[in-house]
Amino acid sequence: MRPILARIFAALMILLALGLAIGFALLLPAA
Amino acid sequence: MNSRSDPVRHVRPEDRAHHVWFEAGAWLGLAALLLALPFVVILAGNPPAADSFLRDFALGLGFAALSLAGMQFALTGRLKPLLHPFGADIVVVFHRFLSWGLVALMLGHFGILYIWYQNDLGVLNPLEARPHMTAGRVALGCFVLLVVSSEFRKRLRLDYLWWRRLHVALAVSGFGAAIWHVLGASHFTREDATRALWLAATLAWLGLILWIRVLRPWDQWRNPWRVTENRDEGDGVRTLVLAPEGRPLHGWRPGQFAWLTVGTSPFALQEHPFTISTAPDKGPELSFSIKPLGDDSKRLSNTAPGSIAYVDGPYGVFSIDREADASGFVMIAGGVGVTPIIANLQALEERHDPRPVTVIYANNTWDDVAFRDELVRIGRTIDLRVIHVIKDPPEDPKRWPPEGFETREGMVDEALLAELLPTESRDWPHMLCGPAPMLTAVRKALLKLGVSRNHIDSEVFELV
Numbered sequence: 001m002r003p004i005l006a007r008i009f010a011a012l013m014i015l016l017a018l019g020l021a022i023g024f025a026l027l028l029p030a031a
Numbered sequence: 032m033n034s035r036s037d038p039v040r041h042v043r044p045e046d047r048a049h050h051v052w053f054e055a056g057a058w059l060g061l062a063a064l065l066l067a068l069p070f071v072v073i074l075a076g077n078p079p080a081a082d083s084f085l086r087d088f089a090l091g092l093g094f095a096a097l098s099l100a101g102m103q104f105a106l107t108g109r110l111k112p113l114l115h116p117f118g119a120d121i122v123v124v125f126h127r128f129l130s131w132g133l134v135a136l137m138l139g140h141f142g143i144l145y146i147w148y149q150n151d152l153g154v155l156n157p158l159e160a161r162p163h164m165t166a167g168r169v170a171l172g173c174f175v176l177l178v179v180s181s182e183f184r185k186r187l188r189l190d191y192l193w194w195r196r197l198h199v200a201l202a203v204s205g206f207g208a209a210i211w212h213v214l215g216a217s218h219f220t221r222e223d224a225t226r227a228l229w230l231a232a233t234l235a236w237l238g239l240i241l242w243i244r245v246l247r248p249w250d251q252w253r254n255p256w257r258v259t260e261n262r263d264e265g266d267g268v269r270t271l272v273l274a275p276e277g278r279p280l281h282g283w284r285p286g287q288f289a290w291l292t293v294g295t296s297p298f299a300l301q302e303h304p305f306t307i308s309t310a311p312d313k314g315p316e317l318s319f320s321i322k323p324l325g326d327d328s329k330r331l332s333n334t335a336p337g338s339i340a341y342v343d344g345p346y347g348v349f350s351i352d353r354e355a356d357a358s359g360f361v362m363i364a365g366g367v368g369v370t371p372i373i374a375n376l377q378a379l380e381e382r383h384d385p386r387p388v389t390v391i392y393a394n395n396t397w398d399d400v401a402f403r404d405e406l407v408r409i410g411r412t413i414d415l416r417v418i419h420v421i422k423d424p425p426e427d428p429k430r431w432p433p434e435g436f437e438t439r440e441g442m443v444d445e446a447l448l449a450e451l452l453p454t455e456s457r458d459w460p461h462m463l464c465g466p467a468p469m470l471t472a473v474r475k476a477l478l479k480l481g482v483s484r485n486h487i488d489s490e491v492f493e494l495v
Binding site for chain 2: 023
């Protein structure tokens, strides 16, 4: 596999992490 | 074509391209699930009510960063099923970029709370602060140090061995401190299910470390090898021959490498990767051809027969046996990167493979060229063309150009490749092995010549 794919996979994981953190903050029940 | 020379016979089903991509996809999917799991468990339970978006987002960043940090241990643990679809060098690159990202997430987690929610953080003085908050800051420091010491290892003049020891120590203490921090802060971890998840994750992580750092070295220690021969191959190359005193190695592919420990115990983190130069069907003795360039390869090349050695392998995906449908090969090596290429050529020779191979082999000087005679010898059996590209050739007209060798002066660039590679080779696999800057330049040149990305395969030497 090409090294660029490793960077793309890593970037996707970080984006997913950001997305999950945003989703988490939005989905917490309101007080 | 008789069955002996049928190349497809040597390709294992799991090495076929569609299988490799399926495996890669499955691992990435599993990683995404593991990343999402803490959020799902918290949200599915009875979570505390939402605070401000920014604060909850910052806490979310912390959970995500910790999950990614846990995965890093699996990435560097040399787990064969994980390495199989990607290759060890790609997994290391992934590990490195993921580290940058996760440290950014951690800094985001800390930064947002530090700027806008200082009350949550409490005092910074470790003597007065709540211990789990200090643990969080220790974890952040460890992870920042991990990235800095790895990115700037050479500039910091950090010896490789000490860097590895520091890396393991910082990673284990950083992750341990981070777990303490999460369980201590307990804002979202009060629920039984969440605590159970973190406990399970911690136990899995401890199990992984136990396997990688204790059980696997222990298994190697119980299955030692003995150096039976240390012979001079000419051109400054020495070959170590090892005989198993315990379980022998099975099933390696040509071009694969193993981690070799000589003179110390397998627990000492002193192993180094070397290409296995024994043909895959031969054995149980293993040989490793070593060109002594660094301190450790010099030490290993001086190993006395009778010494005990430990072998961890096989690893690596830089193999002709991953290329089922190739009708020929282009192999481009820089310096010591030639060793897996030699192993692949020896396998082609062993099998009397009729496919044509062009090897372009770059070195700084003519004296640096290893395996000069071995390449000539292999060329007597298979359809092999070798071109030596020398950056600074000898000025002595008696020595340059050398008789009986095809040579060029300069570097491997687009013009040279266009001249040397026949048009029909565009669809062959191009196997590149050498230092990273050379691989980048050669890859660009090949793409310009019209070689498809799918036909360029590389193994990077010198990753840290």
